[in-house]
Amino acid sequence: MNITFERVSKYFDRAKTLQDVDFQIEDGEFFTLLGPSGCGKTTLLRTIAGFYKQEEGNIYFGDRLMNGVPAHRRNIGMVFQNYAIFPHMSVFDNVAYGLKARRVNKAETERRVMEALELVELAHLRGRSPSEMSGGQQQRIALARAVVIRPALLLMDEPLSNLDAKLRIKMRSDIRALQQELGITTIYVTHDQEEALAVSDRIAVMHGGVVQQIGSPQDIYMYPENRIVANFIGTSNFLEAEVSGYDAATGGALLRLPPDQAFRLTLAKAYEGKALLSIRPENVNISGELTRDGQFRGQVQQGSFLGGKVHYTVHIGNGRMIEVERHLTERHELFKAHQGVYLDFQLERAILYDAKGEEVLGHGSTRA
Ligand code: ATP
Secondary structure, three states, X not given: OOEEEEEEEEEEOOEEEEEEEXXXXXXXXXXXXXXXXXXXXXXXXXXXXXXXXXXXXXXXXXXXXXXXXXXXXXXXXXXXOOOOOOXXXXXXXXXXXXXXXXXXXXXXXXXXXXXXXXXXXXXXXXXXXHHHOOHHHHHHHHHXXXXXXXXXXXXXXXXOOOOOHHHHXXXXXXXXXXXXXXXXXXXXXXXXXXXXXXXOOEEEEEEOOEEEEEEOHHHHHHOOOOHHHHHHOOOOEEEEEEEEOOOOXXXXXXXXXXXXXXXXXXXXXXXXXXXXXXXXXXXXXXXXXXXXXXXXXXXXXXXXXXXXXXXXXXXXXXXXXXXXXXXXXXXXXXXXXOOEEEEEEOHHHOEEEEOOOOOEEEXXXXXX
């Protein structure tokens, strides 16, 4: 079942918590709402569930307008951060709960609960009390309880936040596998960008109640449409730049990076003036000696050894810092704090934004 938002806005005490949310989630999609705390993702999820009413706009499940339909008539399965399972009931009874409420008969209940417990690999623990079980197992019970009612839509709000790092990684791939097996449209809320990139078909990045960008994990990471997204998904270096000499016939322009570097690039639209060049830390090369004219000279402020890779913060003058991340190969020498280094930007991977970082002007560039 696809879900459509048409200019949905929601206010709390006149503050606009959701602003003109307008997009569609496809049938069977694993769709993630991603953003920092307070960006409105839980509010949007609760509005979809029918716990909140939007003041403006429409929400459709398939062709059906859902405005005003109460939560219990929306046929939704939900999983929350705190599991919300009943500690005094057995695993089986927890999962059977929603079927009892729907007056499903005993034999059918038995069959469906066991099927759901098989899916989450807990069938052998059906008689246990959840209070004797680990956080990961409790979250599996919650998952089984959400899918046993065969909902048209599965909503999950930070379901893995209470689990330790290793279990989170295992559970997220289990959740993804389960979702694919059932083919159920799923909306997943998280503030964890790595989690979002790992599980989603598509992601909506939210900030300040506004959907900033929607795309596949690769799209969002490789082509963030504004500075907010570039900063929230991974990290980015931003360098002040100046665009001049725009040529309408070719779209070409000259980009200057102070103090003395110049590049050619092709712009997506006419533009001259101040701009921001964004480069990911993994797209900056670092070396101990000058290998080419025009490289940035800098001094290592800090180096962190991260196992398979190293992260450096390099001062390039006037208080400007560049984050650099290199995978460790046999050839990579480790640089120490205060060591002089040279930086080389992989400009074909850079993105140029306008001065405010609100709009993409062009992707990649070559040296002038
Ligand atoms: P978190 O990850 O911290 O839950 P979030 O992105 O899910 O963040 P929301 O919980 O949707 O954010 O909150 C968005 C904004 O709306 C916040 O500024 C919050 O204070 C406000 N808000 C949320 N719920 C209510 C409410 N019931 N009454 C008043 N304001 C609310």
